[in-house]
Amino acid sequence: MSREVRKFSTDQWFFKVLASVFLGSLLVCGMMGVVGVVCHTDGNPRTASAQYLMWMAALVWSVVLSGCFLFRSGWQAWGVLALANSAAWGLFSLLRSVMA
Amino acid sequence: MKLRADFVQLYRDVHSWVGVIAGLFLFVAFYAGSITMFEEPLQYWASSPVALPPPVSLEHTPDLLQKVLAAYPEARTDYTITVAPQDGQNARVTWGGSGGQAHRAPTPVMAAGLDGEGSLIVVPKTDSDAAHFIDVLHQQVGLPLPHTPAMVLMGLVALLYTIALVSGVIAYLPALFKTLFAVRLGQSVRKRWLDLHNLLGLFSLPFHLVMAVSSVVFAFHDQIFTVEHLLFARPVAARHGGVAGSFMVSAPTNAAPTLSPVLAPTDILALMARQAPGFVPETLNYRQLAHGRDVVRVFGHDARYPTRGPTGGFVVLNAHTGAVQSGEYMPGHQPVKFSILTSFFALHFGSYGGMPVRCGYVLLGLGGAFLFYTGNQLWIVSRRRRERQNGAVVETRGTKFLAALTSGCIIGCVAGLSAVFCAVPVLPSGGTYSAVSTVYYSVFCLFVVTAFCLPGQRGVRFLLAASGVVTACVPFMLCLHGAYLLRITAGAGVAVMACLLSLFLFVGAMKHTREL
Numbered sequence: 001m002s003r004e005v006r007k008f009s010t011d012q013w014f015f016k017v018l019a020s021v022f023l024g025s026l027l028v029c030g031m032m033g034v035v036g037v038v039c040h041t042d043g044n045p046r047t048a049s050a051q052y053l054m055w056m057a058a059l060v061w062s063v064v065l066s067g068c069f070l071f072r073s074g075w076q077a078w079g080v081l082a083l084a085n086s087a088a089w090g091l092f093s094l095l096r097s098v099m100a
Numbered sequence: 101m102k103l104r105a106d107f108v109q110l111y112r113d114v115h116s117w118v119g120v121i122a123g124l125f126l127f128v129a130f131y132a133g134s135i136t137m138f139e140e141p142l143q144y145w146a147s148s149p150v151a152l153p154p155p156v157s158l159e160h161t162p163d164l165l166q167k168v169l170a171a172y173p174e175a176r177t178d179y180t181i182t183v184a185p186q187d188g189q190n191a192r193v194t195w196g197g198s199g200g201q202a203h204r205a206p207t208p209v210m211a212a213g214l215d216g217e218g219s220l221i222v223v224p225k226t227d228s229d230a231a232h233f234i235d236v237l238h239q240q241v242g243l244p245l246p247h248t249p250a251m252v253l254m255g256l257v258a259l260l261y262t263i264a265l266v267s268g269v270i271a272y273l274p275a276l277f278k279t280l281f282a283v284r285l286g287q288s289v290r291k292r293w294l295d296l297h298n299l300l301g302l303f304s305l306p307f308h309l310v311m312a313v314s315s316v317v318f319a320f321h322d323q324i325f326t327v328e329h330l331l332f333a334r335p336v337a338a339r340h341g342g343v344a345g346s347f348m349v350s351a352p353t354n355a356a357p358t359l360s361p362v363l364a365p366t367d368i369l370a371l372m373a374r375q376a377p378g379f380v381p382e383t384l385n386y387r388q389l390a391h392g393r394d395v396v397r398v399f400g401h402d403a404r405y406p407t408r409g410p411t412g413g414f415v416v417l418n419a420h421t422g423a424v425q426s427g428e429y430m431p432g433h434q435p436v437k438f439s440i441l442t443s444f445f446a447l448h449f450g451s452y453g454g455m456p457v458r459c460g461y462v463l464l465g466l467g468g469a470f471l472f473y474t475g476n477q478l479w480i481v482s483r484r485r486r487e488r489q490n491g492a493v494v495e496t497r498g499t500k501f502l503a504a505l506t507s508g509c510i511i512g513c514v515a516g517l518s519a520v521f522c523a524v525p526v527l528p529s530g531g532t533y534s535a536v537s538t539v540y541y542s543v544f545c546l547f548v549v550t551a552f553c554l555p556g557q558r559g560v561r562f563l564l565a566a567s568g569v570v571t572a573c574v575p576f577m578l579c580l581h582g583a584y585l586l587r588i589t590a591g592a593g594v595a596v597m598a599c600l601l602s603l604f605l606f607v608g609a610m611k612h613t614r615e616l
Contacts (some may be wrong), residue, residue: 008110032324033331043332045325046428048437054324055444058316065259066266069114092331 004073015074017065023081026062028057030088038093103274115267120479120502122260124560125349125510128242129257129315130472131513132234134465137450137458138590139231140411140461144186145590146228146530152213152221155185155192158564160214162364167220168193170214175210181365181384183400194225228530230520233537244541255319261312262312263571269305272298289613297474300467307464314448362386362419371422372415376433378402386419394419401473403454405431406439406446413442476506500555507560509544514605515567516544521574521594525581543570561609568605574598 032053041049064081071077104297106309135142161181163540169176172195180193191211208224215221227521240250241257279298283289300309319323363371365384372381381400388394396419408429414432417423428438450461480503484495497501517537523539524530531539545564554562578585583589 007103007106009106010110010113013114029327029331032328036328036332037188041328041332042334043325043328043330045328048435048441050325051441052437053328054317054321055313057324058313058320062259062262062266062313062316066263067109092280 008070010037010069012074013069016068016071016077018067019071019074019077019081020064023085024061024068027081027085027088028061029066029090030085031060032057033092034088037092037099040099074082103270108271108274111267112271115264116479117144118260118264118267119472119475122264122590123476124506125241125243125254125257125468126261127472127510128513129238129463130469131256132238132517134233134462134469135517136235136238136410137462138593139235141588141590142234142594143227143231144190144223144542145585145588145594146230146524148226148228149584150191150211150225150528151223152191152211153215154213155182155215158183158366158369161192161366163218164193164212164220167214168195168222171220172210172464174220177388179230179386181386183365183369183383185379191225211386226529226532228524228527228536229533230524230531230536233520233531233533233540234517235542244537247262251319251322255316258315258319261308262316265305265308265312268301272302274442276302288479288493290485293474293478293481297471297478300471300474304464304467304471310444310447311468314444317444318448338413338460360420363396363417363422368396368398368417368422371417372398375424376402376406376415376430379431395425396496401451402431406443406452407431407449408442408451410443410449413449456615475511476502476510480506502591504551504559505548507563508548511560511563511567512544512547514601515547515563515570516540517565518571518574518601519543519597521598522570522577525577525585557612561612564605564612568602570599571602571605574602 013061036049036053037055039049041047041053043050045051068077071080101591131401133285143194165179165181168179175195179193181193182190185192185349191213193212194209196208196210208226211225212220212222239254239256240247243250243253245253275298279295284295368384373378379400379402381398383399385397385399386394387397397414398417399412399414401407406411408431413428413431415433416425418425428435429442431442443452450457476483480499483499483502487495487499515558520531520536520540523536527535527539550566551559551563553559575598578591580593586595
């Protein structure tokens with residue numbers, strides 16, 4: 001029974017996991033940057049904002065890692081995460097230049 | 101709940117592989133972690149009593165301090181006063197030591213008291229490292245590595261653990277309502293393991309989610325803060341205080357060294373009782389910071405509020421005026437944003453709600469450890485079944501390897517920790533870090549090697565019985581070598597828990613079957 005809907009599978013799991021480990025952690029850093037700039041944090045570990053960012057990072061990275069198996073292929077994982085990275089880091093540098 | 105079959109199958113595969121990789125590490129983390137719920141009493145219990153006369157009263161502590169500081173001027177920068185020294189287990193005044201940091205060459209803590217004539221007596225105080233070793237074993241998921249690489253590996257295990265939780269929930273959702281409370285004891289071993297695994301997993305899911313995310317935070321928090329520093333650091337002039345140095349520099353301070361004497365312990369306690377009724381101060385840590393700033397860190401707990409650390413929180417006071425310098429970690433007096441953060445930590449440490457919550461966390465921790473054991477058993481049993489259906493007569497090398505590794509590591513961990521408790525009464529000063537870790541890892545390795553030499557059901561039964569014997573030795577050793585160890589509640593608790601555990605292991609040894 002062949003249907004048009006794509007099937008989820010663990011094919012190429014290694015590349016998907018690799019993408020979400022490396023690009024995922026980079027994406028998490030970018031998101032920390034965006035949220036941190038918006039909240040005017042200074043990154044001092046003793047401030048509450050820096051600590052909330054840390055918890056956010058752990059949570060988001062866990063979600064990215066758990067969801068990475070849903071990508072159609074290893075290539076798609078790398079592509080989508082690279083795009084997300086450039087969006088996050090672009091937004092970060094834009095926000096920083098605007099708000100600085 | 102209707103989910104696409106391929107979606108569920110995907111996460112079922114992910115769950116079994118991720119679970120089997122992380123399961124053994126997580127077993128160690130949970131088993132040792134549930135023991136660390138009582139780390140502090142266990143440390144008191146394992147340490148030999150300080151050879152000092154009964155502690156002087158708090159009112160007379162300034163006399164003692166004066167004599168100590170005259171004889172040991174280096175103590176001036178950092179000394180600690182215990183508010184209620186337990187009999188023989190702690191001194192009124194202590195100083196020195198490696199500051200509780202792991203993996204450093206231990207420098208002895210010095211303890212001081214006054215004899216009947218009022219002359220100073222100072223003795224080195226060597227605490228047992230047994231409880232601390234179990235804590236490090238918990239933090240490093242059983243890996244005997246230096247701290248930094250061990251924490252990175254622990255973080256990876258914690259990430260696998262979160263993936264295992266998410267995938268496990270997705271894989272189990274379709275069958276959730278059908279088989280929620282069904283534990284098919286009478287049917288095959290595989291179904292029994294499966295039902296137990298699901299039941300345990302579902303009902304401790306919130307606990308596991310908290311543990312998983314907080315462990316990721318604990319593992320990577322240095323790296324995350326480095327990234328944050330790189331992302332947001334502003335020029336030094338614009339920053340408020342420095343990162344290195346003391347705990348808190350938030351309050352503007354008068355930099356000129358003051359010559360007025362520091363407040364006496366009784367004054368600090370009176371001040372705390374007035375400003376924070378309900379807070380129970382345990383220790384007063386007097387410190388001289390840079391620029392001649394004298395502070396007192398009052399460490400204690402308040403049964404009504406969750407605390408940031410495993411056993412309590414603290415407030416930093418100016419040692420001359422008693423003005424609060426930082427109350428961000430003071431139970432019940434934290435700003436809302438900090439108390440929310442504290443609750444995340446408290447949920448990991450079980451540091452809220454007192455003794456009932458701690459006991460509950462022990463049960464949840466042991467339940468978690470058992471969850472990982474059932475998970476690995478399930479993996480092995482289903483693999484064996486699949487191989488047999490495919491016509492294989494003997495099981496493949498992979499299955500054999502994993503079966504031996506699972507029983508060796510898990511039973512070895514249990515036996516190793518029991519051996520540590522056996523060794524505490526015989527080791528000098530309750531065991532140094534290296535002595536305790538030698539005891540643990542030799543027993544652990546012995547069990548792993550035995551598991552590979554004796555594969556199959558006989559081997560597992562032998563290992564279970566052997567670890568039962570080691571565990572049963574704990575109460576015997578306590579009676580033989582250190583009756584004084586049974587005197588306090590912690591000692592009695594260790595003996596009772598060891599009896600129950602050895603019973604469980606013996607029953608396991610008798611009942612263990614590996615049919616399909």
